[in-house]
Amino acid sequence: MEANKMRNYIKDVLENMPSDWLTLTTHRLDIYDEKLAKTQFLNELEDLFNDNNSDLSVLKKLPTAYDYIRLGHPLSCILEWGIANLYNINSENVISFSSKTVPVLAILRTNALKNKKTQIAYTGELPAHFDADKIREVYEYNFDLKKVEKAEDISEYDGTTIFISHEDKIGNTDLSKNVDFYINLHAQLGSVLIVNGEQNESYISDIQHVRRRETIAMTPENSHVALKSFIEDSAIDFEGNFDENLAQNKSSVLKSFNEITGTTIKPLVASSGLSMQYAIMMGLIDDALENHKGKEIKFIVPPNCYGGTNDQARRVAACNDNVEVVDLPVDGENDMVQSIDTVLTKIANEDAIPYIIAEIPTNPRVEVPNLEALKAALSKERKTANGEIAIDPVFILDQTFCPNVHFLGEGEILSTVRTISYASGSKFPSGGKCTAGYCVGNDMTQTLMDKIELHLELCDNEATHLQYEILAKQLPSMNQRIIDAYKNTREFVTFIHDVLPSAKINFVSEELAEHEFTPSVFSLDLPTKGNNAEEKEAYKRALNLKLINMMITEIPNESKFCVSYGQLKGCYWTIPATSTQGTTKEGDKDYIVRASLSGNMDLEKHKEVFSEFVKHLFKDLKG
Incomplete structure (x- = not known):
């Protein structure tokens, strides 16, 4: 009964979901807490599930699940949540991948660093390009291979047991105590990894980090296909998903x-x-x-x-x-x-x-x-x-x-x-x-x-x-988009230089631009004040956020607190030290503002808001 209720709710969510869930590659940082990646989104989704509320208006307000869609996104999170509910396990224990090989490599990596033995049991065939010799030789991962008819044939093993199977349905696994990790391969959709048992939950953060750095989550469109199979409890329908072109x-x-x-x-x-x-x-x-x-x-x-x-x-x-x-x-x-x-x-x-x-x-x-x-x-x-x-x-x-x-x-x-x-x-x-x-x-x-x-x-x-x-x-349109975005960026940089000459702007020279170096991103080191280096740094960091918040508040349809670049429209703002340099050593981070512009945006409005920011800044610096 509970499984049916959950599947029906997911069905309603898919019917009402924001179009962004299928089309965005980067999400808003202003509603994202990295320490609560995935969990904050799912906690609020679960509240909606308990209230049986799947209205578009509430789905739109859910916090960002991951800052980059390659790490995960609303649909991959819902897929993992649904499968976890089916098995009555934590949603963190289910991790979807676009790759069918990397989930195996993720576990092997952790065990290599732990110097722990690994057994890979599998039915049918291993993933198509799984080259055991290369993995041992180049990646330096060691493991035993064992072909079996079914998971129940796997006996106890002094180490970690991974079970790999090809599945035409989502959520079609019987969990066995002798298997530590299930990896279900789903044709061209990717794979779903299930962490089995509390004793293996220490692997989760390491596996997530592999997905973050060496591959991507199951893509939004493939997660969507997987969810349709899941809610109908039927074989995956590849019609319309397999591109004949x-x-x-x-x-x-x-x-x-x-x-x-x-x-x-x-x-x-x-x-x-x-x-x-x-x-x-x-x-x-x-x-x-x-x-x-x-x-x-x-x-x-x-x-x-x-x-x-x-x-x-x-x-x-x-x-x-x-x-x-x-x-x-x-x-x-x-x-x-x-x-x-x-x-x-x-x-x-x-x-x-x-x-x-x-x-x-x-x-x-x-x-x-x-x-x-x-x-x-x-x-x-x-x-x-x-x-x-x-x-x-x-x-x-x-x-x-x-x-x-x-x-x-x-x-x-x-x-x-x-x-x-x-x-x-x-x-x-x-x-x-x-x-x-x-x-x-x-x-x-x-x-x-x-x-x-x-x-x-x-x-x-x-x-x-x-x-x-x-x-x-x-x-085909890329080079023209680069030209158009550069024109806006050059004009905005020139404007900022005129209205706030005390700011340090990092951008290419016009001489470099003549040699085709025409980026549409620049960084801005804002003026600051204070009695010592610590006070000056703290003031500048607060000022960075003040500028970004003004931009995204005053121009919400175009300005976004986001880490991307090369977008088709609008203007993205970020602070590299807290986004793109997230894992960089603290002393090497840049606490400055980075902006990326497109060729399709209201540049005059952005100038207007920046001028207003400068007025407030001058008053504060004089005060």
Whole structure:
């Protein structure tokens, strides 16, 4: 009876839900508490369930479940809540994935760090690209494999038991005491992981972190299909979900990426920017193990870059004995080229393998290095301590802020240095309509790109059918959208400089813009006051929030407290230290305002509200 009541309620929610639940990729930070991710949303949903209230007006007011939709969203949370209710377990114990491989890797990762044995029991076949040898060799995860007819055939095991099964229904599992984790594979929808028993609940935060960094949650559209199956207690209906135009869309997307980037070898498209970065990192490690046996691998990463990049690099290093992360200071008083030269010289002396991850322009300071000097530093022949020629670096370029700039094509600045460029697809490529990320390589990287593709497939992190469809529609207009958004941003930056000259604005010069560096994001270091450094910092941090709150209150239809960029309309505001730099070391965080503008917004209204903010600020500074 309770199960029917719950299913009927979910049915009503699906009929009445806000359209945002299917279409947004980033949600509002002003109604989001990261410490209560998922739980706050579900607690309030449960109250509505108890009141049998599924009205659109109340659903709209539910707090943000996760700040980025790749981490989870209303529909994935409801799916997990529904399954958990069915089994009378906590909703935290159910975690949905777009990938069918990564949930297995998540458990293996925790056990590798615990030095705990793992048994993977499965019916039928393992996930399509599950390469046991590669997982043991490259990821350094150990496990036993055991094929069984059903879960009941699994005997006690001195360690962790994972049971993998292919299911055509959602919520079709009989929990057994000899299984610690159930992973139900649901064809192209993804998978659902069930944590079985209180003794295994300590794994939940680690599994969630893997979903946060190395893959994505089951997508909104796939969660929607799964929920329809769940409420009807019937087999999943793939009609309308399987895109018969996939091959055509994929071909169009790959062609567009080659044209946009000026490259010729096959681009790769992942479920998110971080999914792409993970494949890049693991592919490069695989190549190093094959071609430079026994040598240490160094990932060189700016300490204040996007928190996901920073965190993921360190997470990979934690699992691989011969991988280390080396800091690369790039912003403010630090020159990226000088830092690269210094670090590469040191790594060459150690006869190690250098992989550099860097953003151009940098985030959030929006700085571009001297590109000729960068090329020279990357191309320079260096020697090991023994006088031998050192291994040349691979430059991994995060080009999210300016995906239109040609770095890699024939005759371009980085065409003669082993370089791979990648970007988050939730930004300009899709205009904020999906999370898919991509990477391209220059002609010197074909073997590396083959390795990256292998690990993208192994992790089952390729873009979904709908993501390809969205990119196919959005990519043709991308470069024009970049131009239009830059025009608004330049005009707004000039305006702010005129009305508040004491603020420090980080944005590209007009000279750089003439060379196609036309980002539509800038950062703002507001003036402050106080008797000491602590008071000045506290005042500025409060001022940051005051500005953002004024913008989103006065222009609610356009201004949003959000971390995204490259959106189709409106203006997004954030504080990098509390959003994109979430896992960055405290001393490297930037407590400044970052704004990203689109080509479709009421710029005059934004100027008007900013002028009002400046009036209040001047009064306060004088007072």
